[in-house]
Amino acid sequence: LAKTTQPISMDSYEGQEVNITCSHNNIATNDYITWYQQFPSQGPRFIIQGYKTKVTNEVASLFIPADRKSSTLSLPRVSLSDTAVYYCLVGVRGAGNKLTFGGGTRVLVKP
Amino acid sequence: GAVVSQHPSRVICKSGTSVKIECRSLDFQATTMFWYRQFPKQSLMLMATSNEGSKATYEQGVEKDKFLINHASLTLSTLTVTSAHPEDSSFYICSARDGRGGNTEAFFGQGTRLTVV
Numbered sequence: 123l124a125k126t127t128q129p130i131s132m133d134s135y136e137g138q139e140v141n142i143t144c145s146h147n148n149i150a151t152n153d154y155i156t157w158y159q160q161f162p163s164q165g166p167r168f169i170i171q172g173y174k175t176k177v178t179n180e181v182a183s184l185f186i187p188a189d190r191k192s193s194t195l196s197l198p199r200v201s202l203s204d205t206a207v208y209y210c211l212v213g214v215r216g217a218g219n220k221l222t223f224g225g226g227t228r229v230l231v232k233p
Numbered sequence: 234g235a236v237v238s239q240h241p242s243r244v245i246c247k248s249g250t251s252v253k254i255e256c257r258s259l260d261f262q263a264t265t266m267f268w269y270r271q272f273p274k275q276s277l278m279l280m281a282t283s284n285e286g287s288k289a290t291y292e293q294g295v296e297k298d299k300f301l302i303n304h305a306s307l308t309l310s311t312l313t314v315t316s317a318h319p320e321d322s323s324f325y326i327c328s329a330r331d332g333r334g335g336n337t338e339a340f341f342g343q344g345t346r347l348t349v350v
Contacts, residue, residue, distance in 0.1 A: 156338070165237075165326045165341030166277070209276070218265040221328070221339055223277040 239342030
């Protein structure tokens with residue numbers, strides 16, 4: 123399983139864009155990149171998944187360069203409720219494939 | 234969307250007793266479920282992979298006789314913490330993937346806060 127490296131924490135302010143970069147230098151050809159959000163005392167929640175280039179949904183964008191050795195999660199116009207821990211995971215898709223969590227990035231959104 | 238439900242959400246037990254945590258996939262069948270443990274301000278640590286109809290696969294360092302996993306149906310996996318001790322106090326989370334239609338995102342239960350006193 124590819125190991126991921128993320129910043130431990132980031133501070134931001136309401137209304138700003140938050141970009142979290144994840145390094146995954148040994149990503150394999152069949153690996154996808156998935157980001158999860160976790161609030162205190164809750165299970166993680168899926169945010170976005172991608173394989174290459176750019177993926178956008180209603181809550182975030184995911185930018186993946188051509189070499190796929192890193193990825194950036196972009197949260198537009200954050201609010202206080204976006205304060206959470208964000209995890210970048212890399213692995214093969216499939217119902218039986220386990221997910222291994224790295225350290226995550228603790229994002230604090232200030233008023 | 235697919236939902237994974239855990240029960241109970243919070244439990245307090247006495248040292249030496251056993252506690253069972255249930256994980257259910259509410260609207261999809263899950264041949265595989267995963268159990269995680271999370272200590273305060275730490276990341277999720279994968280404990281074991283629960284396989285329907287067969288033995289669970291445990292991660293290195295996780296005692297299979299202490300953390301009993303049963304996956305008797307396609308929608309239910311249980312984790313039993315046997316002879317619990319205060320150091321077993323933690324946040325336990327289960328996960329499953331709905332493989333229908335190419336949807337491979339993992340869904341997580343709301344977690345179970347175990348406190349052993």
